Amino acid sequence: MTEVIVRKSGGATIVSLPKVVTELAGIKVGSVLDLSVEDHTICLRPKQELTLESLLAGSPKDKLQLNDEDRQWMDMPAAGKEV
Secondary structure, rough: OOOOOEEEEEEEEEEEOOOHHHHHOOOOOOEEEEEEEEEEEEEEOOOOOOOOOHHHHHOHHHHHHOOOHHHHHHHHHOOOOOO
16 A cells, blocks of 8 residues: 555645556556545546447447438438538
8 A cells, every 4th residue: 555645736635646556556647537436535546538440349249230211311411501
Protein backbone atom coordinates (compact mmCIF):
# COMPACT_ATOMS: atom_id res chain seq x y z
CA MET A 1 0.00 0.00 0.00
CA THR A 2 1.21 3.49 -0.85
CA GLU A 3 0.62 6.46 1.41
CA VAL A 4 -0.33 9.82 -0.13
CA ILE A 5 -0.98 13.22 1.44
CA VAL A 6 -4.10 15.28 0.81
CA ARG A 7 -3.13 18.86 -0.06
CA LYS A 8 -4.80 22.15 -0.89
CA SER A 9 -4.24 23.90 -4.22
CA GLY A 10 -6.30 27.03 -4.67
CA GLY A 11 -9.88 26.04 -3.92
CA ALA A 12 -9.26 22.36 -4.69
CA THR A 13 -8.28 19.48 -2.44
CA ILE A 14 -5.78 17.31 -4.33
CA VAL A 15 -3.92 14.03 -4.09
CA SER A 16 -0.93 13.20 -6.29
CA LEU A 17 -0.90 9.68 -7.67
CA PRO A 18 2.50 7.96 -7.78
CA LYS A 19 3.81 7.14 -11.26
CA VAL A 20 3.75 3.39 -10.64
CA VAL A 21 0.05 3.57 -9.70
CA THR A 22 -0.89 5.52 -12.83
CA GLU A 23 1.11 3.12 -15.00
CA LEU A 24 -0.55 0.07 -13.46
CA ALA A 25 -4.01 1.63 -13.91
CA GLY A 26 -3.29 2.85 -17.45
CA ILE A 27 -3.85 6.48 -16.45
CA LYS A 28 -2.07 9.29 -18.29
CA VAL A 29 -2.10 13.06 -17.94
CA GLY A 30 -5.42 14.15 -19.43
CA SER A 31 -7.15 10.80 -18.79
CA VAL A 32 -10.80 11.08 -17.81
CA LEU A 33 -11.70 9.18 -14.65
CA ASP A 34 -15.01 8.17 -13.08
CA LEU A 35 -14.98 9.05 -9.39
CA SER A 36 -17.31 7.45 -6.87
CA VAL A 37 -17.49 6.91 -3.13
CA GLU A 38 -18.37 3.39 -2.02
CA ASP A 39 -18.58 2.55 1.68
CA HIS A 40 -16.49 5.64 2.57
CA THR A 41 -13.84 4.60 0.04
CA ILE A 42 -12.85 6.84 -2.88
CA CYS A 43 -12.81 4.88 -6.16
CA LEU A 44 -11.23 6.17 -9.37
CA ARG A 45 -11.73 4.22 -12.59
CA PRO A 46 -10.52 5.11 -16.07
CA LYS A 47 -13.58 6.13 -18.08
CA GLN A 48 -14.21 3.80 -20.99
CA GLU A 49 -13.99 5.63 -24.27
CA LEU A 50 -16.95 4.61 -26.36
CA THR A 51 -16.50 4.40 -30.10
CA LEU A 52 -19.00 3.42 -32.75
CA GLU A 53 -16.95 0.28 -33.41
CA SER A 54 -17.00 -0.78 -29.74
CA LEU A 55 -20.74 -0.11 -29.47
CA LEU A 56 -21.51 -2.14 -32.59
CA ALA A 57 -19.02 -4.95 -31.93
CA GLY A 58 -21.63 -7.19 -30.30
CA SER A 59 -24.38 -6.41 -32.78
CA PRO A 60 -25.58 -9.16 -35.12
CA LYS A 61 -23.97 -8.52 -38.52
CA ASP A 62 -27.22 -9.19 -40.42
CA LYS A 63 -28.83 -6.25 -38.58
CA LEU A 64 -26.11 -3.89 -39.88
CA GLN A 65 -26.90 -4.51 -43.55
CA LEU A 66 -28.67 -1.78 -45.54
CA ASN A 67 -32.27 -2.55 -46.40
CA ASP A 68 -34.43 -0.99 -49.15
CA GLU A 69 -35.69 1.79 -46.85
CA ASP A 70 -32.08 2.69 -45.92
CA ARG A 71 -31.07 2.85 -49.59
CA GLN A 72 -34.06 5.07 -50.45
CA TRP A 73 -33.14 7.44 -47.62
CA MET A 74 -29.49 7.57 -48.70
CA ASP A 75 -30.48 8.33 -52.32
CA MET A 76 -32.81 11.22 -51.38
CA PRO A 77 -31.67 14.74 -52.32
CA ALA A 78 -30.51 17.03 -49.53
CA ALA A 79 -33.36 18.88 -47.82
CA GLY A 80 -31.24 21.59 -46.20
CA LYS A 81 -27.60 22.50 -45.69
CA GLU A 82 -26.40 19.05 -44.60
CA VAL A 83 -24.26 18.55 -47.73
